[in-house]
Amino acid sequence: xxxxxxxxxxxxxxxxxxxxxxxxxxxxxxxxxxxxxxxxxxxxxxxxxxxxxxxxxxxxxxxxxxxxxxxxxxxxxxxxxxxxxxxxxxxxxxxxxxxxxxxxxxxxxxxxxxxxxxxxxxxxxxxxxxxxxxxxxxxxxxxxxxxxxxxxxxxxxxx
Amino acid sequence: xxxxxxxxxxxxxxxxxxxxxxxxxxxxxxxxxxxxxxxxxxxxxxxxxxxxxxxxxxxxxxxxxxxxxxxxxxxxxxxxxxxxxxxxxxxxxxxxxxxxxxxxxxxxxxxxxxxxxxxxxxxxxxxxxxxxxxxxxxxxxxxxxxxxxxxxxxxxxxx
Amino acid sequence: xxxxxxxxxxxxxxxxxxxxxxxxxxxxxxxxxxxxxxxxxxxxxxxxxxxxxxxxxxxxxxxxxxxxxxxxxxxxxxxxxxxxxxxxxxxxxxxxxxxxxxxxxxxxxxxxxxxxxxxxxxxxxxxxxxxxxxxxxxxxxxxxxxxxxxxxxxxxxxx
Amino acid sequence: xxxxxxxxxxxxxxxxxxxxxxxxxxxxxxxxxxxxxxxxxxxxxxxxxxxxxxxxxxxxxxxxxxxxxxxxxxxxxxxxxxxxxxxxxxxxxxxxxxxxxxxxxxxxxxxxxxxxxxxxxxxxxxxxxxxxxxxxxxxxxxxxxxxxxxxxxxxxxxx
Numbered sequence: 109x110x111x112x113x114x115x116x117x118x119x120x121x122x123x124x125x126x127x128x129x130x131x132x133x134x135x136x137x138x139x140x141x142x143x144x145x146x147x148x149x150x151x152x153x154x155x156x157x158x159x160x161x162x163x164x165x166x167x168x169x170x171x172x173x174x175x176x177x178x179x180x181x182x183x184x185x186x187x188x189x190x191x192x193x194x195x196x197x198x199x200x201x202x203x204x205x206x207x208x209x210x211x212x213x214x215x216x217x218x219x220x221x222x223x224x225x226x227x228x229x230x231x232x233x234x235x236x237x238x239x240x241x242x243x244x245x246x247x248x249x250x251x252x253x254x255x256x257x258x259x260x261x262x263x264x265x266x267x
Numbered sequence: 268x269x270x271x272x273x274x275x276x277x278x279x280x281x282x283x284x285x286x287x288x289x290x291x292x293x294x295x296x297x298x299x300x301x302x303x304x305x306x307x308x309x310x311x312x313x314x315x316x317x318x319x320x321x322x323x324x325x326x327x328x329x330x331x332x333x334x335x336x337x338x339x340x341x342x343x344x345x346x347x348x349x350x351x352x353x354x355x356x357x358x359x360x361x362x363x364x365x366x367x368x369x370x371x372x373x374x375x376x377x378x379x380x381x382x383x384x385x386x387x388x389x390x391x392x393x394x395x396x397x398x399x400x401x402x403x404x405x406x407x408x409x410x411x412x413x414x415x416x417x418x419x420x421x422x423x424x425x426x
Numbered sequence: 427x428x429x430x431x432x433x434x435x436x437x438x439x440x441x442x443x444x445x446x447x448x449x450x451x452x453x454x455x456x457x458x459x460x461x462x463x464x465x466x467x468x469x470x471x472x473x474x475x476x477x478x479x480x481x482x483x484x485x486x487x488x489x490x491x492x493x494x495x496x497x498x499x500x501x502x503x504x505x506x507x508x509x510x511x512x513x514x515x516x517x518x519x520x521x522x523x524x525x526x527x528x529x530x531x532x533x534x535x536x537x538x539x540x541x542x543x544x545x546x547x548x549x550x551x552x553x554x555x556x557x558x559x560x561x562x563x564x565x566x567x568x569x570x571x572x573x574x575x576x577x578x579x580x581x582x583x584x585x
Numbered sequence: 586x587x588x589x590x591x592x593x594x595x596x597x598x599x600x601x602x603x604x605x606x607x608x609x610x611x612x613x614x615x616x617x618x619x620x621x622x623x624x625x626x627x628x629x630x631x632x633x634x635x636x637x638x639x640x641x642x643x644x645x646x647x648x649x650x651x652x653x654x655x656x657x658x659x660x661x662x663x664x665x666x667x668x669x670x671x672x673x674x675x676x677x678x679x680x681x682x683x684x685x686x687x688x689x690x691x692x693x694x695x696x697x698x699x700x701x702x703x704x705x706x707x708x709x710x711x712x713x714x715x716x717x718x719x720x721x722x723x724x725x726x727x728x729x730x731x732x733x734x735x736x737x738x739x740x741x742x743x744x
């Protein structure tokens with residue numbers, strides 16, 4: 109099942125390796141011996157969580173339906189224009205960010221606001237609607253970073 | 268704009284008056300002088316909140332798209348069958364419930380779990396997908412009840 | 427570390443076995459072959475999560491400080507009287523409930539509102555402040571129930 | 586009542602004017618005609634919300650109790666050292682951030698992570714425990730910014 113969401117993210121222009129880059133950039137100052145491989149492994153763990161998979165499936169479907177004008181109004185315009193007050197993209201991202209607890213919250217906001225790495229690329233693509241995608245990717249990176257922090261600093265935080 | 272969501276809810280079989288019944292049942296023991304009119308007015312207030320409107324528009328659109336087989340798999344099956352682990356219905360409902368703070372949380376869970384009032388009717392309708400609708404309605408009722416509690420017990424909770 | 431929180435809960439009148447009873451009552455209709463042992467094991471899993479431990483430590487400390495009049499006003503009165511609009515008890519409980527995803531939300535609200543099992547006992551004890559404790563216990567039971575649902579219905583939801 | 590929390594924040598080294606600076610920095614590029622007066626007025630609005638007041642009262646009390654070694658262990662050490670995995674500071678901040686909906690989430694993370702303005706000052710003060718205070722202030726600023734966005738972009742978001 110995590111292959112389904114991995115392929116879906118790739119189809120939208122985001123590889124796990126690029127999400128792992130975000131995780132590495134967020135955590136390498138805090139987690140001794142962190143490598144890009146470990147960061148990518150953490151992304152894989154996050155993508156195995158059912159709540160994460162469902163948020164990705166839902167958010168990306170809404171982006172794609174908006175792209176093809178297949179959502180009803182006024183929802184269509186709000187998703188298509190990434191309306192600043194829409195908020196449902198943040199709501200789904202929060203569900204992702206929270207899978208390893210609340211410590212992911214600040215990283216999510218930071219990555220999303222700074223349009224770090226792959227988020228900057230997505231942001232400039234005019235050929236697709238990415239209203240949910242950027243928040244989803246930021247949420248995955250924040251959760252994977254939180255997971256690494258748990259592994260690095262605490263023994264019983266596990267799984 | 269709250270007329271748009273009001274009409275959408277009615278189209279799905281839920282009038283504001285039936286949501287007000289839930290609010291009245293939840294709060295009449297705690298709020299002196301509560302009438303069904305006051306309860307319905309509180310529902311109106313909740314429906315004026317942009318976050319609530321967007322959650323309704325998004326959730327009901329997903330229900331309707333599932334009904335017409337217009338969502339991609341595996342999302343389609345999960346929404347269509349109201350898969351117990353799906354979770355995105357609870358996620359949207361939480362965004363609604365929270366508009367008057369966290370005190371709405373227990374009422375949301377209670378209304379949804381007990382399938383109170385109009386939720387029981389919706390639940391037995393076989394002609395439409397209501398995966399999001401029941402959580403949305405429970406969330407609106409819980410938020411409207413929280414708003415009445417704020418009015419009854421505290422002066423500065425408002426807006 | 428989960429022994430620390432286990433002992434703390436026992437000191438406040440709540441054994442894991444009584445929390446397991448709540449979990450069993452919530453889930454035995456849905457999870458084939460569920461026993462009280464399996465329910466209690468699920469409670470143990472929840473208590474190993476760092477976010478859960480921190481919410482318990484924080485909430486119970488606030489209850490105990492209120493009991494000994496060691497919180498500043500106006501916080502003291504709000505905690506001591508379990509003020510209906512306080513809300514921070516629900517906020518901590520949400521952090522617990524969410525450790526296995528949003529599907530625990532409705533069970534949390536239901537258990538808390540119905541004052542099921544051990545919550546009814548706690549509620550009638552006049553010798554201690556339980557403003558946070560009842561929400562915390564309901565949150566643990568809801569999370570443990572969500573974990574069982576993931577195990578029963580989905581292969582890749584796990585930890 | 587908002588005077589109580591205003592005085593409490595000032596006692597901890599944070600004036601509303603400094604929180605308004607954060608709001609201004611976050612929003613002046615997006616809200617035409619924004620002044621520091623309008624930003625400060627928005628902070629006042631946020632501080633009138635009961636959920637916000639309760640989160641401030643609770644978080645600051647925990648900071649001050651930790652400062653005086655009046656929390657039980659292991660909670661004391663976690664609060665006193667601002668343990669990276671603690672998470673309850675983020676949990677209370679989320680309750681604040683959410684009062685004007687989910688759009689405040691990214692600003693909260695950004696302000697907190699960047700240690701903007703007054704947060705940088707707080708962060709370097711060795712004489713007091715600020716584990717909750719910095720997240721609380723970031724949450725207030727993010728909520729006040731969200732409120733301004735609602736006013737600027739949408740008519741029916743209010744109260």
